[in-house]
Each structure stands twice: as C-alpha cells, then as structure tokens.
Amino acid sequence: MRTLTKRRTWAYFIPYGLWLALFVIAPVALIIYQSFFDLGHHVTLSNYQTYFQSATYLKMTANSVWYAFLITLFTGLISYPTAYFIHQLKHRQFWLLLVILPTWINILLKAYAFIGIFSQAGLANQFLTFIGIGPQQILFTNASFIFVATYIQIPFMILPIYNALDDLNPAFINASRDLGASSWQTFRHVIFPLTLPGVKAGIQAVFIPSLSLFMLTRLIGGNKVITLGTAIEEHFLTTMNWGMGSTIGVVLIVAMIVVMLLTGDQKVKGGTPR
Amino acid sequence: MTEPIITLRHVTKRYDSHTILKNINLTLESGKFYTLLGPSGCGKTTILRAIAGFMQVSEGDVLFAGQRINEVPANKRNVNTVFQDYALFPHMTVAENVAFGLTLKKVAKPEIVERVAKALKLVQLADYGDRAISELSGGQRQRIAIARAIVMEPKVLLLDEPLSALDAKLRRQMQYELRDLQQRLGITFLFVTHDQEEALAMSDEIFVMNQGEVLQSGSPVDIYDEPINHFVADFIGESNILPAKMIADFQVAFGGHQFECADAGIPDNEPVEVVIRPEDLTLTTPEQAKLTVTIDTQLFRGDYYEIAATDTLGNDWLIHSVNPAEDGEAVGLTFRPQDLHVMRFGEKEAEFDARLETYEELEDENVD
Numbered sequence: 001m002r003t004l005t006k007r008r009t010w011a012y013f014i015p016y017g018l019w020l021a022l023f024v025i026a027p028v029a030l031i032i033y034q035s036f037f038d039l040g041h042h043v044t045l046s047n048y049q050t051y052f053q054s055a056t057y058l059k060m061t062a063n064s065v066w067y068a069f070l071i072t073l074f075t076g077l078i079s080y081p082t083a084y085f086i087h088q089l090k091h092r093q094f095w096l097l098l099v100i101l102p103t104w105i106n107i108l109l110k111a112y113a114f115i116g117i118f119s120q121a122g123l124a125n126q127f128l129t130f131i132g133i134g135p136q137q138i139l140f141t142n143a144s145f146i147f148v149a150t151y152i153q154i155p156f157m158i159l160p161i162y163n164a165l166d167d168l169n170p171a172f173i174n175a176s177r178d179l180g181a182s183s184w185q186t187f188r189h190v191i192f193p194l195t196l197p198g199v200k201a202g203i204q205a206v207f208i209p210s211l212s213l214f215m216l217t218r219l220i221g222g223n224k225v226i227t228l229g230t231a232i233e234e235h236f237l238t239t240m241n242w243g244m245g246s247t248i249g250v251v252l253i254v255a256m257i258v259v260m261l262l263t264g265d266q267k268v269k270g271g272t273p274r
Numbered sequence: 275m276t277e278p279i280i281t282l283r284h285v286t287k288r289y290d291s292h293t294i295l296k297n298i299n300l301t302l303e304s305g306k307f308y309t310l311l312g313p314s315g316c317g318k319t320t321i322l323r324a325i326a327g328f329m330q331v332s333e334g335d336v337l338f339a340g341q342r343i344n345e346v347p348a349n350k351r352n353v354n355t356v357f358q359d360y361a362l363f364p365h366m367t368v369a370e371n372v373a374f375g376l377t378l379k380k381v382a383k384p385e386i387v388e389r390v391a392k393a394l395k396l397v398q399l400a401d402y403g404d405r406a407i408s409e410l411s412g413g414q415r416q417r418i419a420i421a422r423a424i425v426m427e428p429k430v431l432l433l434d435e436p437l438s439a440l441d442a443k444l445r446r447q448m449q450y451e452l453r454d455l456q457q458r459l460g461i462t463f464l465f466v467t468h469d470q471e472e473a474l475a476m477s478d479e480i481f482v483m484n485q486g487e488v489l490q491s492g493s494p495v496d497i498y499d500e501p502i503n504h505f506v507a508d509f510i511g512e513s514n515i516l517p518a519k520m521i522a523d524f525q526v527a528f529g530g531h532q533f534e535c536a537d538a539g540i541p542d543n544e545p546v547e548v549v550i551r552p553e554d555l556t557l558t559t560p561e562q563a564k565l566t567v568t569i570d571t572q573l574f575r576g577d578y579y580e581i582a583a584t585d586t587l588g589n590d591w592l593i594h595s596v597n598p599a600e601d602g603e604a605v606g607l608t609f610r611p612q613d614l615h616v617m618r619f620g621e622k623e624a625e626f627d628a629r630l631e632t633y634e635e636l637e638d639e640n641v642d
Contacts, residue, residue, distance in 0.1 A: 171361035174328050177348040178355045179375030179426065189374070193365045 028253065034246035047247035057231070061251065064227040067146065068210035074150045075206050076199065079157035083198075086158070087165045096162060103155045111219045114148050115139060118220070140222025148220045149213060156209075157202035164198025165191075200263040208256045228252055277339065279304045279429055279462050280325060280353075285334035287320055287486075294320050296486040298334070302430070302464060307456045309465045309473040312483030313509070318466045322432050325464065327351045339429070353430040354423035358438065360415045362407045368394070368418055369403035375426045393425035394418075396455065413444045420455070430462045437472060449475050470510045474498060482506050490623055498551075502626050503617050507549045514555075514591055518548040518616070523633070526616055529565060529587055537616035538633035547617045552580070552594040554613035563606020567591050569599045583607075 038044045051057045086095045102110070117123045118139040125135040138144050172194060176186040214229030223230070228248050235245030280302040287295040295317045302308050310318035323329040324336055327348030335342050343351060354375075362371050369390055376386045394400050397417035402410070410418065416436060423431055433452075437445045453476045456463045467473055473480050474494040481491045490502040501507035507515055518528035523538035528548055540546065560566050567583035574580075581593040583605070591607070599605055621629075 169359070169361065171357050171359055172363060174326075174348070175355070175357055175361035175363070176374075177328070178326060178353075179422070180349045180378050181374075182349055185378055189378075190363060194363075 031246045031249045031253070034242050035250050037243040039241055039243065047243045050244065051247050051251065057248075060226050060228055060231055063225055064211050064229070065255070067142075067149075067225060067227060068207050068213075070146055071149045071153060071210045072203055072207040074146065075153045075157045076202065078150070079154055079202060080161055080199065082154075083158045083161035083165060087162060096158075099155050099158050102152075107152060108215060108219075110152060111148065111216055114144070114151075114220055118144055139220065140224065142221060142225060145216060145221030145225065149210060149216055152216075153206040153210065156205040160201035160205065161195060161198040164195035164201075168194055203263050204260060207259055211255060212252055277304065278302060278337075279339055280464070281335075281337040281340075282321070282324070283335040283337065285321075285324065285331050285336065287317070287324065287329070288332045294486050295324075295331070298486075298488060300481060300488060300491070302462055304429070304462055305460050306478040307453065307463045307465065307476055309467060309477040309480045310483060311467055311470060311473040311480050311509075313468055316483040317486040318468075318483050319434055322355070322434055322464065322466050325430070326353055326355050326432055352428055353432055354426045354428040355432040355434060356416075356419045356423050356436045358434045358436065360419040360436075362415055362418055362422070364407050366407070367403065368399070368405045368407065368410070371407065371418060372403075372422045372425050374422065389425055393421040396424065396458075397421045397451075412439055413448070416440060416448065420452075424455075424459060424461075428461065430464060431456075433463060433465045435466055435468070437467070438469070445472070452476060474510070482509065484509075488623075490626075500615055500630070501549060501617065502621060502623060503619075504547055507547075507615075507617065512552050512592055514550045514552065516548050516550075516589055518546050520544045520546050520616065524611075526614065529585055529589060531564070533564065533614060534611040535614040535616055536612045537614075539629040540616065540618055544618065546619070549615045549617060550609055550613055552592040553578075554609050555591070555593045555595075556608050557581075557593065557595050557597065557599060558606040558608045560604060560606040563608055565607040566604060567607055569601055569603050569605060571601065572599060574598075 035047055036043050036045070038046050082099070086092050086099070089095055119125070120135060120139075122138075124138055129135055168191065172190050173186055176190040181189065211227070212229035212232070213227060214233045217223060217225055217227050217230050228251065232245045232248050232252075235241045235248070278301045280300075282298050282300045285295055285298040286293065298317075298321060300321075310321055312318045320329065324331050327343070327346060327350075331344065336344050338346075338351065338353070363374065366374065372390045372393055373386050376389060381389075390403065391400065394403060397420055399414060399417055399421070402414065402418070407415065407418075416439075419436070436452075437448050440448060449472060452463070452465075456476075465473075465476065477494055479491060480494055480497050481488045482497060483489065484505055490497055490506050492500075497506065498511055501510060501513075504515055507513045516528045518526050520537075520540045520542060521527050521532055522542050523540075524535055526533055526535045526537070526546065526548060535548070565585055567585045570582045570584055572579050572581040575594075578594045578596055579598050581595055581599055583591045583593060585591060593607070618626075
C-alpha cells in the first residue's frame, strides 16, 4: 500500500522531471559544454580568455548591466506607485487585468508598433510638431530603447508588488497609525519594508531578462548599444562562433545567479537565536 | 465623579444598508477597567475602532476629555491599541517595535532606551529586546503588544480581544496581569471580548452588547445577579430561564407554583421570565422542596457536579452541586427568594434601572 502511494507520487513528478531535464538542465549543460570549444573544435579555455581580455566584450557587459539597471530602475519607479494605487481601487481585479493585458501580445508586435509610433512621421512626432517643437529623431536612440523596454517590463514588476501589498496585513498599517505615524511615515517604516520581497521578486523578473534583451536593441535602439544578448545572437547566427556565444551565455547565467543571490531572502534582522 | 475621558453620544455606524451601531451612548471615566462584551458581530470592535480613529462614525459624537475628536486622525489621538493579532512589525526587533512610536515622536535616544526598558520590564520580558518577533511565543507577543502600546503613555488603552489566541491557562494568568497592570498604571482600559468569564473577572464595568446595541451596563455583580433580559442572562454565565407570570409585587408563579421573589414594580399578571443561576439551586429532600425534579445526567467538573434534571412539567434544570446525585433519582430543589430574578420582556435599561430604584427604596423604608 505504501509503496503504491509512493510510486504514484513519483508518477506525478514525471512531466515536471522531463521538462526540467529537457528544457533546463540539458540546454544549460550544452551551453557550458560548447563554451569550451573554439572554432576548430578543440577543447580550450580560450573563449573565456578572449572574453575577459577583450575591451569590447567587457564594455558590452558593462553596457548590458547598465541598461538593465536603468530599465529595472525606471520600471520600479513606475510600478510601485502604480501597484499601490491599483491596490486602493474598488475594482482592483479589473485594473490589474488591464495591466496584464499587454503581456498577452507578442513582444515583436509591440516593438513594431513602437517603430510606427516613434518614426519620423509617427504619432509621437506629429504631437511634437503640433505643440511646436517640431519633429525629432526618436527611433534608434538609447532613450527610446529604455522607454520601450520599460514599457514591456512594467507588468512583470507590478504583479509581484501588488501581491505583496495584498498580502500585507492591514493591522500593521492601523498599528503604525495608532502609534502616531503619519501616512508617509507608515509607508516608509512599515508598508515599504514589508513589501520589499515583492520589489525584489520584481527586480528578478525584470533585471535578468533585461540583461539579454536583443530584438529591441536592434529594432528600437538601432544597434547603437550592443548588449550581451545581441552578441550571443550574432555569434550563433552570423559569425557561427558557437563557442564564444556559449561563453557569453555562461557569463549571463552567472550574472543571473548573482542577482538571485543579491535579491534573495536575507536573514531576518535581529534573528540571532540564543 | 471624575471627568469622563471618553464619551460616545448617539453614535451610529452604517455600512451601505447595514447598521452596525445603533445610537450608542457610553461614558468612560478615567482610570477604570471597562469591557465591551458581546457575541461576534455585535459591533463591539467597531466601537473600539471609532475611538481609536480607524473608522468614521456615520452619526453622533466621539469625545475625548470633553473634546470632539470625530475628525482627528488616529495618529493624533492620545489612545493606543493592543490588536487582536498583535500586529507586531515582523521586520523589527522587540525593542524596535516598542520604540517605534517614541522614535516617530522624536524623543531623545537615551530616553527611548530607558522607556523601552521600563515597558519591557513591566510586561516581564526585560531581556527580550534583541529578539526577532518570529522567535516569540503567543503569550510573549501578547506582552510585547501591550508594552508597545503602554510605552506611549496613553490616557486610554484599547484592547481588541487580546487574549483570544492564548491557551486557557495562559489566558487566566493574563487576566490577573492585565488587571494588575491597569491598576498600577492607573489609566483607562477598554477591553473587548466575547468571553464572559474574562469580562466578569477583570472589569469595573461591563457593557453587554448585541446587534449593535448596548443592552445593559453595570458592575460584573450587577449584570450577573440582575440581568435585564433573556439574552444577557443567557450570555453571562449559565442560567435556568423559565416563562413565568407576575402575581403581585414580590410574588411570581412558574412551574405550576407560586414563589416569593425580590422583584416588584411590574403590573400584576404580566407574563415575565425568571432566572435562577445553577449555583443558587440547592438539592434537598422532596419534603422540604420548592420544586421536585428527576436527575437526568451529571458531569463532574472538579470543584462541583453539573447536574441536568427535568421537572414534572418538562422544564430542563441545570444545577451546580458540591454533592453528587443519583441518575434517575427524584430530588427536591430549594432556593431563596433573592435568588429568583424576574425579567420583563422588552424592558430597556433606563426603565429597568428606574423600576429597580422604586422598590429598592421601598425595601429600605421597610427596613426602617
């Protein structure tokens, strides 16, 4: 009887186990494996050597991190107040649905839509002309790249923050007010610190994908900024240097692990057991 | 009489079409222990929230030391609350929690340290300042919540069912401690509970509530001995409640017999209810009995036997007796006239008090 139930429980693991093995473990293993081969199929560490000695790659890495940081920062600055505001509304589920809705549309479609909006004769420039500023170069600038990337990432930041706000026991807010805190003090000392896990989850959901964005850099950013994502694409599709592409991939994976560790749950303050 | 610290005047609260509080009038004097007692959903917590400032009343005035405070936000009121689930901030240590309000007030650091230490000592957790909230037991959290509130030196401390999450033994211990704390600090406590035992044990005055109304207020002894109606009699303590008829002043009939009682001022032949507390009934021989009942079952409760019995008319009786009885045995019951309490249907507290006054004067005259 016991072995039967045990076997059954194992059976439930099969779909997830297959998925894990085929789509997570195998690709990562392949990337790591590939990164040790040069163009002549010799086992070597030269890819890593090249990466860490080349100013181009290091600059690319710095660029990727910097832009991912900017995208995450702007996304956060917009998402926290938005999540907070939506949480106070009466029909919050409806407003939340409106936030989620754009994520159902393919990212490429959204990118092309922005090409239309930002182009010389696009909506944005029509507006600028209307208010007397005149048409500007909007498309293919770094600013438009950050703008569109932020737009795309916002829902992924709003959701975890909204959930954290929703999980917050309103008694904490009452307790804070009761002890003499103003609305702002309550927010600063109670609400924000207690919803920080939501913000961290949001950072994970936004920063890591932003590191490897590649379509937007070309379509909206005009390839002015080459990020690591673009570099990987180039190596796999254009230069056919899979070894180098994999090496950059490994660097990205390491970067993701670092971000996870930095935003992971730290030990509770004052939690020294005696 | 001292100046009332909190007064509610004609306070009504509505949510959409629901009326949560119906014309509540109550006065709290400085330095006393008050309890709002009632079943869940009776509006007792709503009163607390109105005084704390978490909620606006629909009608009426909330006064603090004679000043109307309806529009004063919670953070500007000189009252503090101990919450039902304690609401201790999990991202702060015990000491940081207790210091929270003082820090906001920009009290000097050394004074904060001193006052926090004093408050922690008062709740007997002096060495717990550095602990995380997650490391505390339920009873310890309870004490920290109290320390966090009293460190603010409020004029009134509001306690929202603070003992409900504790086990029975700890709850009894906390009753002593709360009462002791209130007397030492000399501030007004307003305690909300659905537990009549807690209310009777700790309070100077109890407000019994049901369905958004205060049914009766008074000292624990008054409310226990002279409940105003069926609900109060049933809610507070255990009781035998029987339909009866008033024959004349100090004479009431029930169970087919006429008995002497201690109530008057009720029209003759009016249908009423009588209450007899189980501990006021004494088992006796059928010859000396006022009533004869047959024992159904009995439970040993440690310090007494709880006996269920039925009389000849089919009424159920609950008796607390130091001595056991025999199941199926026919026994006699006796009681004193003052153990009978007569309740009129639909009588309001003001009428009840007025009626009590008329014949209590009469009794006093008789004594002279």
